[in-house]
Amino acid sequence: MKTTLTTTLAVAALTGTTAFAHYGMIIPNDPMISQEDGRSVQLTMSFSHPFELNGMVLDAPVAFSVTHDGETTDLLGDLVSADVMDQPGYTLDYPLGRPGTYVFAMEPQPYWEPAEDSYIVHYTKTYVSAFDDDEGWDTELGLRTEIVPLSKPFGLWEGNVFQGIVKLEGEPVPYAEVEVEYYNEDLTATVPSELMITQTVKADENGVFTYATPTDGWWGFAALNTAPETIAFEGEEKAVELGAVIWVHFEDWAE
Template identity: 75%
Template structure:
């Protein structure tokens, strides 16, 4: 994996945001499973700062599901508690019995963040394709909030463009802000300024955003909106940040 270097054109098009963004994470050991790879996928779930590789506590999810060929199954009872980035997370080894696209989604417990004086709920998704069949890659799950891919969320080369539409309650969110961050697992990536750890792109009037990943690896996209409800904390009603998160893998270019 090559070190991330942001060229001046990309940097000029992206508005930087402060570091230490939170991300719900579902990371498979392989987003594209072939017959030679075996018959299952290993998943790791966490709530973390992916670039800094700093974990936070992920409580038992409200729901953890897989959707395949239009059928959704809750796998919450199959999760195994694990230490992820030195904090509480989960793992799951899931059998892939048929070809096609498997969409894994997680709704976590609300996370109280004193620094933001708000609760955080990140509805998180990732996509795995099995045995050369990419059918179903654009499936919308109907989550409270989600990023629906307009670009196939696997089989991408580094520098390819990824597009998605941000939705809240099933409707596009005009001009939504989408935070983008690299999962710095074993990559040793560095940045010249911490403002470049988390980047921000803005969706258009139809809720569609575009990003070109400067390096191979896992990239997280989080569209943040404030919920239309509050939750109590120490006797006071507090805002709830709803995050629509999708993780997308870009492959290292092996051509000339």
């Protein structure tokens, strides 16, 4: 199927259909919670095409957790079912007891995608700073695949670059391709060509990639690889796309 990444736009070009990148999503109401903001963060989980606000079904995740100060807590039983982009998703109101960085991570059930003739599993995470303390912003969770931030994944201005290392089974992925897409929350962003909805950058020989955002808001970064195992679908073994997804917020410079 692919060695590192096949974008859904490329699939569309080959098949003559229109398809866009899929993203697991964990979006907090605020990536930097101050004392004045309260003592909790509200999270919304979905599986979607974020630029078009086109939702897909997010079945009950296999795992959902938070990591803070080296301790990981299982939150799977705390998720609340919700409609997100007119499709099943989840929400969570998580209390923040201490300062520092909280890393929320989700492993979904495999999602069958007929357009790609494969299953999709996106290991998704996002980082939240509590009470003006950024300790732990570069936390690596040891997920099967993940993007480890080299830039602080919050407190960035629009136009700043974000850098991360793509890892698979704990090892950097040389020359990995990374899809980048904007969460077009109010549908005000437009593009001159559908080819620009999903941007693509390539990592260097050490698995490090760099991207500068043109505007503020939430941006998703997804590095996709093919798993060595397959999953049966209607009696036929199908490939499994493993996605390392991280959501990063960029602030409006004018504010």
